[in-house]
Amino acid sequence: MCRSKKCTDCPLRIGIVLFSLVAVLLNSCGNDGEKVLPLTIDITESVYASALVQPDSLYDVHAPVNGILDHIQVQEGDTVQQGDVLFKIIDTNPLLNSKNAKLNLELARANYGPNSPILKKIRADIDAARLSLTNDSINYYRQKRLWEQKIGSKMEYDSRKLAYELSQKKLNRLQSEYRRMEKELAIQFEQAKNTYISTQTNAEDFTVRSKIKGTVYAVNKEPGELVTTSQPLAAIGSSTDFLIEMLVDEVDIVKLHKGQRTFITLDAYPNKVFEAHITKIYPKKDEKSQTFKVEGVFDESPETLYPGLAGEANIIIATKKNALVVPKAYFMDDFHVLTEDGPVKVTTGLQNLEYVEIVEGLTKDTEIIKPTQ
Structure with a gap:
């Protein structure tokens, strides 16, 4: 045991300190993170969008004149033919x-x-x-x-x-x-x-008639109420044909085109996935939500649908078989992964929520290390 009053000058104390510093340096320079080899799998890249089911040809019924609603000929859920009387207005x-x-x-x-x-x-x-x-x-x-x-x-x-x-x-x-x-x-x-x-x-024009054959999905007024040309009296749409309205982020809209396959999940059908395809892309951006509206139709429609059913959509952008991929969590940034030899720059291809395709920079035998947070 050292009996010196100045313990800092003791050789034993100095040796312990030096040993600790070396251990810290070695630990900080070591590659103790999780290690994996690139995988070869089939990868699919898709664009996410929120989805909302709406009847085809859905439109708001408006009064052609201002006045008093005298009589309502239909109720919500009724099926109407083109030209059927819906409302009568007194003016x-x-x-x-x-x-x-x-x-x-x-x-x-x-x-x-x-x-x-x-x-x-x-x-x-x-x-x-x-x-x-x-x-x-x-x-x-x-x-x-x-x-x-x-x-x-x-x-x-x-x-x-x-x-x-x-x-x-x-x-x-x-x-x-x-x-x-x-x-x-x-x-x-x-x-x-x-x-x-x-x-x-x-x-x-005191008589309001249906423009299409379909179903009355909403009646917004009661007899005796004041109506104006700007307020919708009802909503009518197709009884059998439904559209899927999807909101796509502006950064993804350039990747889409008509006909692309889409997989739809609805909250009303939690354990089912429905196939659909894109039929229309609206060119005007919604400035409030910074999204574009995209329409699609089911390849095989669910048995029962109602206006307003919500869900999610994954629009398929590209697929590739036997792609060399690594988990997203192993990327240091958008273009670098960590190997035993240090950071390596890679060229990426398709990606999904879990994996990123490696086009250049790695082989299937290159071990990569998960970066520490």
Whole structure:
């Protein structure tokens, strides 16, 4: 035992310290992590998406006019045919418009007809102007003959001539006004007739009909409620055909195309996997969720489906047989794994949730080490 007062100077103490440091260094430099050899397996790469089942041709039923919901012809779950009556709406404004349009049409017809008071007055003015012109013409030509015989004054001759010319211009103006008014009244009559026809068409819009053959999945209003053109009255879709709506992250959307195989799991069928394929990719991104909407259909539909059934989808991007893979947990970063000789850069290929394909950089005999956290 060391009996020195300064234990730090004791050779035994120094030796123990040096031994401990070497042990720590050796332990830190050693490769004591888990070791595995690359595997050769069949690998499939897929894109994950949330899934929602919806009827094909699903649409919201809207009222064509604002008003009061008078009668509901259907209930949720009913099957309807194209053209079936769904709702009836009461709206007094179009009815009043139709009555007013009819009155305007009758007035326009009266103004344009053979007994038109407007044209009748102008014709009376024309008859009076024609009589005045005849009288002024007689006076003018009589005075003209006298003036040619040097009888009468030049002032009287000019006065008769001016009266004759003014009468002629007045007649011409009234005849022109008659033709213009007759054309204007004809246009007003046609406009009033078109307006009346239009209001009759609007009056028929009080009945809301189904656009498709399908099932009523929702009825959103009750009789007596106020309805507007912006609020949906109901939702109708196909009774037999269903779509799968999938939301795909924007980083994965470029990997997708129509026809790709998809595996669907639904919460309502927890122990089953259904095959489907992509039928449509919507090009506009949802800025809120940063996702794209993709549609698919079941290759073989489940026995029972309801709108809104939720689940998950795995869209197959690529598959490869006998691929050389390593577990994802053994990667130091996206391109390096650890071997006995140190970090090695690799080229990767397909990958799934567990494994990454190694294209270059490793062989099946290269042992790799799991990095320590």
